[in-house]
Amino acid sequence: MEHTTLAHHLLLAGLLFAAGLTGVIIRRNLLVVYMCLELMLAAATLALVAFSRFNNTMDGAVLVFFVITVAAAEVAVGLALIVALYRRTGTVSSDQLNTLCD
Amino acid sequence: MPDPLFVFFAALTLGAAGLLVLSRNAVTSAMGMILALVGIAAEFFLLDAYFLGVLQILVYAGAVMVLFLFIIMLLNTDKPETKYPWMKAAGGLAVFLFLSAGVIALILHSGALDKVAGPTPPELSNNPAEFSTAAKAFGRLLYTKYMLPLQMAGLLLLLALVGVVNLSKDAKPNA
Numbered sequence: 001m002e003h004t005t006l007a008h009h010l011l012l013a014g015l016l017f018a019a020g021l022t023g024v025i026i027r028r029n030l031l032v033v034y035m036c037l038e039l040m041l042a043a044a045t046l047a048l049v050a051f052s053r054f055n056n057t058m059d060g061a062v063l064v065f066f067v068i069t070v071a072a073a074e075v076a077v078g079l080a081l082i083v084a085l086y087r088r089t090g091t092v093s094s095d096q097l098n099t100l101c102d
Numbered sequence: 103m104p105d106p107l108f109v110f111f112a113a114l115t116l117g118a119a120g121l122l123v124l125s126r127n128a129v130t131s132a133m134g135m136i137l138a139l140v141g142i143a144a145e146f147f148l149l150d151a152y153f154l155g156v157l158q159i160l161v162y163a164g165a166v167m168v169l170f171l172f173i174i175m176l177l178n179t180d181k182p183e184t185k186y187p188w189m190k191a192a193g194g195l196a197v198f199l200f201l202s203a204g205v206i207a208l209i210l211h212s213g214a215l216d217k218v219a220g221p222t223p224p225e226l227s228n229n230p231a232e233f234s235t236a237a238k239a240f241g242r243l244l245y246t247k248y249m250l251p252l253q254m255a256g257l258l259l260l261l262a263l264v265g266v267v268n269l270s271k272d273a274k275p276n277a
Contacts, residue, residue, distance in 0.1 A: 004104040004148070006217040007209050012112045012145070014205030016119055016138070018198050023123035026186060026194035031174055032128055035135045039119060042142050042162065045154075053149045056222045058231035062243045064154050068161050069255045073262035075166050079173050080269040086177050 009050035016043035030082055030092040034075075041071050108148055115141030128174045132167060139163040153237045 020043060023036030045064045052060025086092050118141060121134030139162045146155035186194075209215070222232065231243055244252050 003218075004108045006214040007212075008104045008108060008112075009145070009149070010209050010214055011205065012115065014209070015116060015202055016142075018201035018205065019116070019119040019123050021201060022194045022198040025197055026190050027123070029128050029131075031170065031177070032122070032131045035122060035131060035170060038162075038166070039122060039135065039138060042139060042158075045158075046142055046145055049146055049149050049151045049154060053151065053233055054217055054219050055226060056220065056233045057226055058233055058239050058243055059247075061151055061154055061233070062240060062248055064151075065157070065240060065244070066248075066251055066255055068154075068157055070258065072161055072166060073259050075169060076266050077262050077269070079169060080266040083173060083177070084269050092177055 006050055006054045009054075010047055013043045013047035013050065016040075016046065028094045030085075030094055030097075033094065034078055034082070038071065038075065041067060105148065108145070111141050111144040111148065115145070129171070132171050132174060135170070136163050136167045139167065150233075150235050152235055153240060 017040050020036045020038075020040035023039070024033050027033050027036060045067050048060040048064050048067070052058065052064075082092060085097070089097060091097065115138050118134045118137035122131045122138060123134075125131045125134060139158060143155040143158040143163065146152075146158060231239065231247070233239075
């Protein structure tokens with residue numbers, strides 16, 4: 001990584017975050033929306049590791065450790081919620097989950 | 103010019119993220135997500151964060167994505183989404199371009215452009231933990247400076263476990 005600067009890593013993380021947010025906005029399958037949310041989290045962890053490495057401190061890397069832990073717990077609960085929603089309504093498409101709209 | 107390996111894995115990660123966002127089949131999206139997570143793990147390796155890279159592959163690309171694929175197949179939602187309405191696709195593209203332009207502008211106006219890995223900056227000099235590739239460095243920080251967050255993470259995992267069991271217990275619809 002002799003000529004790879006912090007800017008390269010931040011650019012990659014920013015583009016991944018933008019792609020994730022775009023997916024959250026345009027996708028309608030709740031499971032895919034959820035995966036795009038996870039992509040945004042992973043992009044943030046990439047930026048954290050890059051800052052940690054380039055500033056020679058360990059704290060960013062430890063924070064990523066906690067982010068991964070929290071994300072794993074969050075995925076379990078979120079998927080349980082989506083399954084419960086599917087049992088109740090029979091769909092996971094955000095187009096058809098408009099009960100509060102009507 | 104950045105490291106060719108960095109460029110390769112960055113392109114792989116961005117391509118996989120594009121597959122995740124644009125594919126109309128949920129299983130294809132999940133495959134793109136796995137590839138993107140593996141690409142991010144490779145970037146972790148290039149940043150000398152070996153422990154986090156291994157953790158990323160084990161926890162994310164392994165456990166979490168298997169859970170996602172399991173739920174996708176359980177719910178049988180593999181019929182593709184209909185085509186995006188024109189307005190929505192344009193809105194998504196606008197959001198992506200706006201965010202990307204913001205990121206690029208921020209990076210250009212920050213000091214990150216020519217920053218390479220170096221010693222701890224003076225404003226962080228009261229922080230004794232220097233970056234280390236050893237998993238031991240994680241252990242030392244986790245059990246000293248981050249003791250309370252570690253306990254909270256354990257409690258969070260326990261609560262998630264109880265919550266998930268409670269959520270999936272009620273099998274009766276409209277109960």
